[in-house]
Amino acid sequence: MARRKNQKKGPKKTFGTRDDSNNQKNWTELVKENEKWETYYKDLGVIPVEEWDQFKKTCQSQLPLTFRITGSRKHSKEVLQLFQEHHLPNLTNVTWENEVVKPPMALPWYPEHLGWQLDVSKSVIRKNEQFARMQRFLVVENAVGNISRQEAVSMIPPIVLDVKPHHYVLDMCAAPGSKTAQLIEALHAESDEPSGFVIANDADYKRSHMLVHQLKRLNSANLMVVNHDAQFFPRIKVDSTEGSKGPQFLKFDRVLCDVPCSGDGTMRKNVNVWKDWNTGSGLGLHIVQLNILERGLNLLKEGGKLVYSTCSLNPIENEAVIAAALRRWGDKVRLVNCDDQLPGLVRSKGITEWKVYDKQFQVREKGHENCLDSWFPPTAEEVEKFHLENCMRVYQHQQNTGGFFITVFEKIDTSTAETPVPASETAAAVEEQAQEPELKKAKIDTSSTASHIQKKEKLPRDANEEPFVFVDPNHPALAKCWEFYGIDDKFDKSTCLVRNATGEPTRTIYHVATPLKQLIVNNEDRLKIVYSGVKLFVSQRSDIDCAWRIQSESLPIMKQHMNSARIVPGNMEILKKLLTEAFPRYEDLTADNVDPEFISKTQKLSAGCTFIKVDRNDPSKEDLFLPVWNGSKCINLMVCKEDVHELLYRIFGIETTSKQNPKADHMAKKAQEAADASANSSKEETSEKEEVPAVTVTETSTAE
Known part of the structure; x- marks a missing residue:
C-alpha cells in the first residue's frame, strides 16, 4: 500500500508495529522497564529490599x-x-x-x-x-x-464490603462492571427477590452503557445504572415519612468507591503503564479520589460500610487519601481491621511513611509551593489515631496477581453516642454542611463554579433518551397477563414500566424491584438513569388468547408467583428433544412416544407461551423451568442459542462448538428433507412452514 502523503518517514515504532519484510508478521514487545517507577518504589520502601527482584520479575510476567x-x-x-x-x-x-x-x-x-x-x-x-x-x-x-x-485482586473489594440481600448498595465508579456483578450476586445470594438493590454509577456515558452490557446477563430487577460524576453524585429523594420536615434523602448501607487511579497495579495486563508511568498521574488524581471518597461517606448510612480501593500502589492515591478523609470525619468513621477475613489471602498492611515526589520527580517537603498538605504522611499523633495499618496492600509477587489497595470504612452509629446531635439539625444535614467547603474548592480548582454543585442535582433528560413510564396495573394488557398466567397478588403489579413517551405497552414491558420503582418516580429530575429493570412481557402474535409472552430473563421471579395449567411437567427425554430439535411436530413426538403425558397436556392448551417444568430428582441439582411456544401443530423451546449450548452440556454432557446451533442444524436438515420430498406432500409441507415464521420472530426476540 502506498504511503499517505501526510505520513512521516522514519523508523517504525517498536510497540505494536508489524515488520512486513519477507511477508513475516513479527511483533516487537514493549520493553517492560521504567527507571522512574523503579526509583520511586525502591525509595518509598513499600516492597522489602529482599523481595524487590521477585516483585519486579512478577510485574514483567504474564498475568494468569x-x-x-x-x-x-x-x-x-x-x-x-x-x-x-x-x-x-x-x-x-x-x-x-x-x-x-x-x-x-x-x-x-x-x-x-x-x-x-x-x-x-x-x-x-x-x-x-x-x-x-x-x-x-x-x-x-x-x-x-x-x-x-475477572482479575483475582479485583474480586476482593466486593467480598469485604459484605453485602446482604436487604442492603441498599451504591457502586460509585462501576464500569466495566465486574465488581458490580459481584455486588448483585451477593444481593441475590439467598433469594431471587431480595429487598435491597444496587445502583451502579459511572461518569462516562459510553462506559455506563458498557456496564449495562456486562450486567444484563445477571437478569436482576434490583439493579439501576446511572450516569453521574461520582464527586457530585446527587442526593436521592425517598418518600417523605409522616410528620417529617421536607424531603428525605436516601442513605446507603454499603458503598463501593473503586476510584479512578494511575493503575500501576495493572501493568501485567496493561503494558502501556510501563512507558507512561510518572508521578504526575497520582498527584493529579489525589483530589478527585478524595472528593469521591468524601461523597461516598456522605451518602453512607450510620452503621454502614464503605470500601475504598484502587489498582495503584502509590500512597498518594491510597493512604494519603484515607488519612485526609479521616482528618475531616474525625470520630464519625473508623477503619475496619480485615485480618480475620479472606483467610489464605497474602496481604501487607497499610503504610504510614512515604516521600512525596512532585511532577518534576523532585522530593518535596510539606509546605512547599504547589504541594497539597494532604499528599504528605500523617503526624505521629495521627498515625496512632488513624490505624492506617488496617488498610490492605496486595502486591503482585505475593500470590501471582495484579496489585491492589483496599480499605474498609465503617460509619459510626451516633444514635449510641454520648453527645446527641442538635435537635435543630439532622445528622444528614450536618454531614452535607461539612462536605460543602471541600467540594467547592475542588470545583474551583477544575475551572467551574460552586453554584454548579447545586445545579448538578437537576439533570433534564436528553431528547434521545427513553423515559421510564410505569403502567397502571389494571391496564387491559396487564390485566390479561395476570389472568392468563395465573399471577398471584404477592407479586407487586405496580412495578411494570415501558420505555416510550406514550406510556402504552406496545412491544416490551419491564419489571423493577419495588424500592427501585419509588426511586425512579421520585427522582426523574435528579437521576440520569441509563438502565433498570428486566424484560417481563414481550408482544407476540395478536391472534391468540394472550398477546404477551413472559420473557426468559424474568422467569426466576415469575415462576414463584404463577399458578397455571400452562406450567406442564416434563421429563428429561422431552427436554433433550426440545433442545436439539426446532419446532418438532406433535404427531412426530407422539409417534416417538416421547413423554406422552407432557404432549397430551400441552396439546390441550391454547396457542401461546407455555412452560416446561423438569424435576431432576436430585436435591443437589436445580430443577428446570423453561418457556416453550405451543403451536397448533408443533412446539418449540424458547431459549437463546447460548442457553441451548449451556444446557446441553450441563444437563446432558453434550459438547458443541461455537459454530454449532443444534436447533438450526435440525431446521436445515428438515428443510433438506422437505426439498427432497415427493410433489404429493408439498402442500402439507407448505402448510407446516406457514406456522414457523411467526414463532421464529418470537425466538429472535428472546435472544435479544
Whole structure:
C-alpha cells in the first residue's frame, strides 16, 4: 500500500508495529522497564529490599487467567462440580513442549472454591485439546452469566464490603462492571427477590452503557445504572415519612468507591503503564479520589460500610487519601481491621511513611509551593489515631496477581453516642454542611463554579433518551397477563414500566424491584438513569388468547408467583428433544412416544407461551423451568442459542462448538428433507412452514 502523503518517514515504532519484510508478521514487545517507577518504589520502601527482584520479575510476567463461578445462581455448585469432575482431571499432569503445565487452582481465599486461577500461556489454551475444551466451557458458561472472567485482586473489594440481600448498595465508579456483578450476586445470594438493590454509577456515558452490557446477563430487577460524576453524585429523594420536615434523602448501607487511579497495579495486563508511568498521574488524581471518597461517606448510612480501593500502589492515591478523609470525619468513621477475613489471602498492611515526589520527580517537603498538605504522611499523633495499618496492600509477587489497595470504612452509629446531635439539625444535614467547603474548592480548582454543585442535582433528560413510564396495573394488557398466567397478588403489579413517551405497552414491558420503582418516580429530575429493570412481557402474535409472552430473563421471579395449567411437567427425554430439535411436530413426538403425558397436556392448551417444568430428582441439582411456544401443530423451546449450548452440556454432557446451533442444524436438515420430498406432500409441507415464521420472530426476540 502506498504511503499517505501526510505520513512521516522514519523508523517504525517498536510497540505494536508489524515488520512486513519477507511477508513475516513479527511483533516487537514493549520493553517492560521504567527507571522512574523503579526509583520511586525502591525509595518509598513499600516492597522489602529482599523481595524487590521477585516483585519486579512478577510485574514483567504474564498475568494468569482468573475466573469465578457466579455465587448467586442456585446451580453454581453444579457448574463447579462440572468443572472439577469433567475438566480439572484432564488439566493435571499435562505437558506442552516438554514442560509440565500448571493445572488450574482454586483461589485459596475465595469463598466456597468458586474462584479459580489458570497460569498457562494463550498458545497452550488454543492448541492443547484439553485446555481448548476448558476454554470452550468457560466461554459457554460466561455467555449465560454462570461464570465471570475477572482479575483475582479485583474480586476482593466486593467480598469485604459484605453485602446482604436487604442492603441498599451504591457502586460509585462501576464500569466495566465486574465488581458490580459481584455486588448483585451477593444481593441475590439467598433469594431471587431480595429487598435491597444496587445502583451502579459511572461518569462516562459510553462506559455506563458498557456496564449495562456486562450486567444484563445477571437478569436482576434490583439493579439501576446511572450516569453521574461520582464527586457530585446527587442526593436521592425517598418518600417523605409522616410528620417529617421536607424531603428525605436516601442513605446507603454499603458503598463501593473503586476510584479512578494511575493503575500501576495493572501493568501485567496493561503494558502501556510501563512507558507512561510518572508521578504526575497520582498527584493529579489525589483530589478527585478524595472528593469521591468524601461523597461516598456522605451518602453512607450510620452503621454502614464503605470500601475504598484502587489498582495503584502509590500512597498518594491510597493512604494519603484515607488519612485526609479521616482528618475531616474525625470520630464519625473508623477503619475496619480485615485480618480475620479472606483467610489464605497474602496481604501487607497499610503504610504510614512515604516521600512525596512532585511532577518534576523532585522530593518535596510539606509546605512547599504547589504541594497539597494532604499528599504528605500523617503526624505521629495521627498515625496512632488513624490505624492506617488496617488498610490492605496486595502486591503482585505475593500470590501471582495484579496489585491492589483496599480499605474498609465503617460509619459510626451516633444514635449510641454520648453527645446527641442538635435537635435543630439532622445528622444528614450536618454531614452535607461539612462536605460543602471541600467540594467547592475542588470545583474551583477544575475551572467551574460552586453554584454548579447545586445545579448538578437537576439533570433534564436528553431528547434521545427513553423515559421510564410505569403502567397502571389494571391496564387491559396487564390485566390479561395476570389472568392468563395465573399471577398471584404477592407479586407487586405496580412495578411494570415501558420505555416510550406514550406510556402504552406496545412491544416490551419491564419489571423493577419495588424500592427501585419509588426511586425512579421520585427522582426523574435528579437521576440520569441509563438502565433498570428486566424484560417481563414481550408482544407476540395478536391472534391468540394472550398477546404477551413472559420473557426468559424474568422467569426466576415469575415462576414463584404463577399458578397455571400452562406450567406442564416434563421429563428429561422431552427436554433433550426440545433442545436439539426446532419446532418438532406433535404427531412426530407422539409417534416417538416421547413423554406422552407432557404432549397430551400441552396439546390441550391454547396457542401461546407455555412452560416446561423438569424435576431432576436430585436435591443437589436445580430443577428446570423453561418457556416453550405451543403451536397448533408443533412446539418449540424458547431459549437463546447460548442457553441451548449451556444446557446441553450441563444437563446432558453434550459438547458443541461455537459454530454449532443444534436447533438450526435440525431446521436445515428438515428443510433438506422437505426439498427432497415427493410433489404429493408439498402442500402439507407448505402448510407446516406457514406456522414457523411467526414463532421464529418470537425466538429472535428472546435472544435479544
